[in-house]
Amino acid sequence: MPTNLPPNYYRKERELKFAHSPEEKIQIYLELLAIMPKHKGTDKLKADIRGKISRLKRELGKKSFTARFDFYHVPREGAAQVVLLGQPNTGKSQILKALTNAEPEVHDYPFTTQKPQVGMILYDNIQIQLVDMPPISNDYAPGWIFGIARGSDIILLVLNLGKEDIDNDTQSLLNLLETAHIKVTMKDEEISDEHFMLKKSIFLCNKEDLEGAALRLKRLMALYDTKFRLLSISALKGTGIERLKKEIFQSLEIIRVYTKPPNREIDKSHPFVLKRGSKIIELASGIHRDFINELKFVRLWREGEINGMRIDRDEVLEDGDIVEFHTR
Ligand SMILES: Nc1nc2c(ncn2[C@@H]2O[C@H](COP(=O)(O)OP(=O)(O)OP(=O)(O)O)[C@@H](O)[C@H]2O)c(=O)[nH]1
Ligand SMILES: [Mg+2]
Incomplete structure (x- = not known):
């Protein structure tokens, strides 16, 4: 290897x-x-x-x-891929509609969605791909749906606060995922378990506008809040949507870095998106393969801290950094 x-x-x-x-x-x-x-x-x-x-x-x-x-693959676009998973009729397609410009079919009966549908979430100046999936349930859980989920960056587990037995639904959803070797987590543990892929997830409690929703949310919180991130929204009324976008961005643990040639203004509309913890050297090799060999030195601007100082290629980057590459 x-x-x-x-x-x-x-x-x-x-x-x-x-x-x-x-x-x-x-x-x-x-x-x-x-x-x-x-x-x-x-x-x-x-x-x-x-x-x-x-x-x-x-x-x-x-x-x-x-x-x-087509069914087995959703080509990645944008800075990350986020997948909606949940039982029928929980509002996954409505959420895609609320967060993106996509116009999926939304109906008041189960199994409306039959194949993956995508839209782009705009968050500041970055785009995150959101994938709406067909529902899964104890009777319908095809392997390819979990294949797409395993390849994603984050899973949004969509739960229906309008349903009295939401607790059971949540548990069966977690069981279905475990059967497919997916264990949901809040932390970024990537290769830590032999038998499972650990996937960062948010419990997305939808339909908070319905009667009894607040009580059910409280019950779920008591069960899961210590281990997982729970968010309550109404995709139909549009409540909690901005906070959800922010949480998705934060969970992805990505940073935006701007590059510019010497003596030129930066273009803030086209950031490089990198995993948090990435170094200058990784940014450079993402630009093109041999770029690192052409580099003479690098200057960095970091708001309130660094103002055009020459830095080492092992410097760890932060969100908002501006990097100026000087080549030979
Ligand atoms: N009251 C209320 N209804 C909602 C909300 N979100 C979705 N709905 C309704 O719930 C029904 C199902 O919504 P969909 O988005 O089609 O649900 P889905 O999870 O995509 O369903 P499948 O494709 O069958 O898995 C529709 O009638 C939606 O209008 C919400 O926040 N509040
Ligand atoms: Mg749907």
Whole structure:
């Protein structure tokens, strides 16, 4: 295995362990190929993966793969991918509608949504992809839905505060996820459990406008508030939506960094989005592969702290940093 693979390669690779269907596995392999840096050291690995994909395709019969392909993959767009999961009629599509410009079908009967639908959340100057999924329940829980959830950055577990037995629904939702090897968490623990993928989640308690909602929320809080983040909203009335956007942004633990050529103004509309804790060197290698070799020095502006000082390439970046690259 080549040593210089990026961290998201290993995260993606871990999903293979829990993928059951050939379609899901093919999708993961395709994404691994896309993530892999292009250099001599990865040639063999690339060939191995291509071989695996062909074997899986043969196993599947080419026709059915292309016919069902769309269902198994939602191409990533924007700074992160956030997935809505929940039982039928809990308001997932209404939430997509409230947070984005998408116009999904919303109806007062279960199983309205039959395939993934996407929209973009605008938060300040970044875009986050929101994926609305078909419902899951004890009677309907196809593997591909969980495959998409395992590949996402955050899961929003949508619960219906209008339902008296919301406690049972919540527990069965968590059970369904565990059966699919997903354990929800509040913290960013990425590769810490052998049998589960730990996924950051928010319990999204929807329909707070309905009668009895406040009491049910209180009950849920008593059960889950110490371990999980609970948020109450009404997607229909539009309450709690701005706070939800902010919480999603905060849970993603991403930072925005602006780059500029020397002696030029910065363009704040196009930030680079990086994981919190990223260094200058990671920013530079994201710009293009050889950029780091062309670098002579770097200046940094950080509000109220640093004003154009030369900094080391191992400097850890912060949200809002402005970086000026000087090349040879
Ligand atoms: N009162 C109230 N009704 C809501 C709210 N959010 C959604 N609804 C209603 O609940 C019903 C179901 O909403 P959907 O968004 O279609 O639910 P869903 O979870 O996408 O349903 P499936 O696609 O079947 O899984 C619709 O009649 C919505 O108008 C809310 O915040 N308050
Ligand atoms: Mg729906």
